[in-house]
Amino acid sequence: MLTERISEALREATVALGAGSARFRLDRPRDTSHGDLATNVAMALAGRLGRPPREIAGDLKARLTGIEGVERIEIAGPGFLNFFLEAGAVGGTVQAILGRGVRYGRNEDGGGQRVMVEFVSANPTGPLHLGHGRQAALGDAIASLLEWSGWTVHREFYFNDAGGQIRRLSVSVRARYLQLLGHDVAVPEDGYQGEYVSEIAAALIEKDGRRYEDDDGDIALEAMRRYAVALLRSEQERDLAAFNVRFDEYYPETRLYSEGLVSSTISKLRETGLTYREDGALWLRTSAFGDQKDRVMVKSDGSPTYFLPDVAYHMTKWERGFHDVINVQGSDHHSTVDRVRAGLQALDRPSGYPEYVLHQMVTVEHGGEEVRFSKRAGSYTTLADLVAEVGADVARYFFLMRRPEAHLTFDLDLALDQSDRNPVYKVQYAHARLCRLFKLADERGWVADHDTLMNADTSLLTDPSEREVVKQLAEFPALLRRAAAGRAPHLVCDYLEKTAGMVNSWYQTSHPTRNPELSTLVEDPGLRAARLGLAGAARIVLDNGLTVLGLAAPERMVRDD
RNA sequence: GUCCCCGUAGCUCAGAUGGAUAGAGCGACUGCCUCCUAAGCAGUAGGCCCCAGGUUCGAGUCCUGGCGGGGACGCCA
Missing domain, CATH: 3.30.1360.70 (Arginyl tRNA synthetase N-terminal domain)
Known part of the structure; x- marks a missing residue:
């Protein structure tokens, strides 16, 4: 162009x-x-x-x-x-946009190469919370931005279905199970206290009855574990589906063990000569690769720390052909970054592998006060509750509109507002409004199909209000490129809000009430086609932008009240 | 104590490899519907870009040192 x-x-x-x-x-x-x-x-x-x-x-x-x-x-x-x-040059971009249509904004920077985005990766120890929601929205949007930049993207979800946390869950389920059967047992202090644990126990009673009542051994505990993990996984799955997030692959930690990848990773690390024994534990000299201190791989009791499967897991990513990997995680995992990379460097992977996008936490505010409205989880607000409250589109957009590294205050009052104060509706409404123009043209019997618009004389778009919109639309591809390269979906939100604002402004100044001579649906077919071309181009940009973020681009807006 | 992130309007936050007069939304105030959806638009007010040095033609942006807030520093995940 x-x-x-x-x-x-x-x-x-x-x-x-x-x-x-x-x-x-x-x-x-x-x-x-x-x-x-x-x-x-x-x-x-x-x-x-x-x-x-x-x-x-x-x-x-x-x-x-x-x-x-x-x-x-x-x-x-x-x-x-x-x-x-020249006026015609500005108008020319309208045709360029109409010609590209749903592909307008895409580029081939990635050259079809494969990239993995790992995100959410919640452990099956409870319902998804708001941090997971932010991560789901972020990971999915980054993945989508990379797709629009010509990458072949693999979305992956990793989860720990074994280990200490899961054991605590299993013990908690057993305690609730016994409580429900009338026994006086307490949930351990370091266990999971949320009500959902009782729900799991109740469901287990319904399924298997009193079968585990007298069994305080590992067989019962293993049954609890399997049941709880399966149930919580499927529940997370349902919540993610309601949030319009899907994954290509789910990778369970137990697979690393069953396929021998953890033990082979230990052997390979030992072969490097960078391991040593101290206090009965096996350590890796991660400090040789920039980590602040050396790390334990195998504890003195013989079990591995989380660090070891993590290294093994990232080796599988590499061996599965993903040499570009982006991990989206909460910033509370910050300390693991250096250590995992150090472990991978010991095995000759490059120093920047994998890439991390760390995001800050989320709080919800209602009436200026912080709120937690989870009934089930106890200590936090669940993603499912939030989505039920404000809808998937609003939730996604709010999670995306701030830079990942900045703390996110989720303004529930604004999220529930269905006016254009709410940025989501502002953008969607601008889109719907443009669609409406075409519907009205159609009702009046005016042809406004693709060919008509493509053949319009766009040099007729001479008014400043029109030219400004076109120039804004012309920046969309560069914006997407920048957002993808910077792993920064919030730039798309900013852009869409600004574009929607300009569309609304253009729409108002060209409103028949105000400036009949600038109105879109004029009698003059040439002028009308040119202006509908602009409307069509703007519609494409808003649609594509919303699509990149995983939001709907409705043709009509219907208010709840 | 060490490391990472943040500090911009009353509030929530944008500000690409350093560029012209620092922006948006919310909140406040003033106008605008006979007419394509007013879920809107136009306008006004509101700023020592945390502080102090430095780099240069030029710094909200880069460097150094402070101050304030958050997070991480485990044989937890």
Whole structure:
């Protein structure tokens, strides 16, 4: 498109000036008097060429003649080059967007390579909470952004179905089981106290009766474990489905053991000579790879720490062909990053493997007060409760609209608000409004199909309110590219809100009440087609943006009340 | 004590490899529906970008040192 043509011309011009290739920006200035596009390239080159920026800008301008679609170039401020585009050039992007349709915004940066995104990875010890929700939304959106950037994405969910936490769960279930059968037993202090544990016990009684009443041994406990894990897994599955998140693969920790990957990892680490025995435990010299201290792999009681299966697990990712792996985790797992990477480096994997996106925690506020409204989980708010309360789209969007590394305050009042104060509805409503234009055109018997729009004379889009929208739409592909590279879905939220705002503004200024001459559904077929083309292009961008984030793009909005 | 993240409008937060006059939403105030959905739009008010140095043509952005908040520092996960 036009931006690429100007970029290319700028590169050629800098080479011609003897400056070689330079890094510079070419973007849309805030102030429209600074043109449609502006570049800082002259200032960026000033140091290297040892000449004043405005002088360099003058030389560049002299070489930048005859770029198709550029009306004129001005030198401004300390040495900016401001490009003013012809009306037809701006309109041309409308056709480009309409032509690409559902593919508008996609790029091939990934070249079809495989990448794994591991996220949620909740242990089956309870219902999913809000932290998992943020992670589900984040992981899925990052995965989606990578798909839009040409990667082949694998979504994976890892879970510990063995080990200390699961044992505590099993013991807790047994305690509730016995309580329900009339025994005076307490749930251990380090056990799971939530009501859902009693629900599991009750379900188990319904299924197997009093079978485990007199068995305080491992057989009963193993039955409890299997039953509880299966039940909680399927419950998590149901909650994720309600949240519109799906995975390609679920990887249980027990598989690492049953396939011998943990023991083979121990052998391989021993072969490196980086292990040693101390205090009866087996240690790995992770400090040799930047970890703050060495770590225990096998405890003095002979059982492995979590660290070891974690290394084994990441080796399987590599061996399954995933050399690009992104782990989305809560920042409370921060301390494991260096240690796992160190373990993998000991086995000759690259130092940055895997990549981590760590996110901060979530709190919910209602009426300015922090709330916890879980009835079942006891100590935290569940994802299922939140989704039932505000809907999947709103929940997803709110989880995504802040940078991962920033703490997230979930404003329940705003989430429940169905007006445009709620950013989700603002974006969805802007989309619905554009769809409505087409429906009305249809009702009036006006043809507004793809060919009509593609053949419209978009140079008729001369009003500033129209041109501003088009320029905003033109930035969508670069925005997606930046969001994917930065693993930053919140940039898409920002962009969509801004775009929706501009669409609404355009829609209002061109409202028949206010400016009949700017109205979209005018009698003049040429003008109408051009404006519907703009509406169609904007609709595509909002639709594609919402789709990337995993949200619906409704054609109609229906209010609850 | 060490490491990581955060500090921007009254509140919640954006600010791409350093660029022109620092933005949005909420809240406050003022206007705008005979007409394509007002679930909207236009406008006003609101800022020592935590502090102090440094780097340079230029710093909210980069560096150093403080201050404040959160998290992590286990033979827990």
